[in-house]
Amino acid sequence: MHKPLTITRRSFAGALSALGLCATSAAFAQGADAYPRQVIRIVVPYPAGGATDTLGRVMATKLQEAWGQTVIVENKPGASGTIGNDMVAKSPPDGYTVLLAITAIVQVPALMPNLGYDVMKDLQPLAQVASTNSLLVVPKSAPVSTLKEFIDLVKANPRKYNFGSYGVGTSSHIQGSLLNMQAKLDLTHVPYKGAAPLLQDLRGGQLFSAFIDMATARPHLEAMKPLAVTGPRRNPLLPEVPTFAELGYHSFEPLGWFALFMPSGVPAPIAKKFADEANRILHLPDVIQRIEGLGMTPGGMPTADFAKVVREDAAIYARIIREANIRLE
Template identity: 50%
Template sequence: MPMSIKLLNRRGAAIAVLACCAGGKVRAQSQSYPSKPIRLVVPYPPGGTTDVLARLIGRNLYESWSQATIVDNRPGASGIIGNNSVAKAAPDGYTVLIGITALIQAPALNVALPYDTFNDLVPVAQIASSADLFVVNPSMPANTLSEFVAHARAHPKIYSFGSYGNGTSSHVHGEMLNMQAGLDLIHVPYKGAAAQVNDMLSGQLSTAFVDIGAAQPHLHSGKFRILAATGARRSTLLPDVPTFTELGYKSYEPYGWFGVFVPRGTPKDIVDKLSAEIVRIVNLPEVSTRIHRLGLRVDGVEAIEFARVLKTDALLWSRAIKEAQIKAD
């Protein structure tokens, strides 16, 4: 056998051995996963819906795998700080992001990001989805959305709307209302839903787009008036509250979602294992009941289907953002 052919054969054998070793290493990783605590990064402060869901998932992951799960709240920059900490983390399945729709809205808002949303983060599972509620202070002389629009037009540059973060669904929804109703509501972004809802309850805000999950304990408190909801259908918690779509507004149908992501490069076997377990947890009767009581729709969607949702929703949000000429503050 010529020397060159022998050398090629040896190289081929060496490559095959290396590939086999690599494959064996990945399988070993997934079989032993998890072998240490898992960190669930929430890019928003404690108390909001994202935080509640993270703690619910974390508690059940611990019960399933007997490994500690640590909820790590990393608020700031409308979620970018927490998102980036996961995008830059080791791709081993031990740093997990609990993210929201703002993740895929930011690119359309031309936000400068230190990561590539669609390449640096891998979708694992969709937990749940929710609607936003447009609420006003009870002192507002308006019992319907049309009455509010008429009042706000008659008193320009007076009212503001609070959102649970710059570049979030609530920000987009508020700017869409400004454009479609011809209003000039001033955007007041908060660093999470909990602080926003608290200021709405205390009367610091005149109006707000609040997440139904964060507002759920106060829906019937009388401390704010609910005029309309986003989403394709009325909420079962608020059957008397009309949707924006019913009232003639456009592009309010998409729901906000809560999902799980890991860094790019995380072995597929680990992604699949984590995905299957989270979906199983979400569909447990006690967990799905808790999620429903938060005012959320229970999804429990695995990685492949969640990736399709991201692609479809990114196009919908991009179109809505461009039509409303929304820019991040």
């Protein structure tokens, strides 16, 4: 004889909760199946025409082809990228507003502690689109050909030599400051408003050295000598140039990168669908060729692996910025 079924208040509540979770999961899954249903915006927090903008338009074109849905690039420059970053961080978490950011997104929080958003809490990384080494370069006319010769010359001539950067707080400034600290140098920092004036002075010999990303340096390599590269391994375009790590220096391992982010509240199935499609696109032969043609290495690593890169790079840059006392005036 069967015992009568007894339902307690707690078990009934638990059953309802379980049903609710199932319904929510099903709704999210259906949402991902239907996604995208409207225009997707890729926000580029820098002006049109630069490398970030170019990569954003490559991704937009391919996503539109794959999904048959309009994908637009919207440039929102200003304040070291923080205007565009903030806009996406505070956008509705529906998967229709995407950010194409650069490494600065994990550097700026240590430089501007009163940001209106928290990179680690308000944004979720989806896919690394491309990465690039930075090079320590000197003019072709400089009397040095190796990093050791460079360091010996600077030490033998106190307060005589300088290094240029794209501006205060940029990767090139952080890397130059790191070399100053580790090699115990006194290179004077000369900040420029972007790459163009820096390259002009470097080519003209008015500037002694600079950290320049590979994509920017590539068209000008005939006028300069690369002494060392950042990153965990040598750049295949310059296989003869050693890494800083090979030469005994640390914390130069982070690469410069370009990556896609969404607001943290976007449901996981939708974020995953976008990330998976972006990573598929980044393995297409024509996309690889286009990115390599810009002097960069194509991305496409698993999302979890890139999220780890974001966390680790943020910690490294925060420490360097603090120890070098770099501040945005």
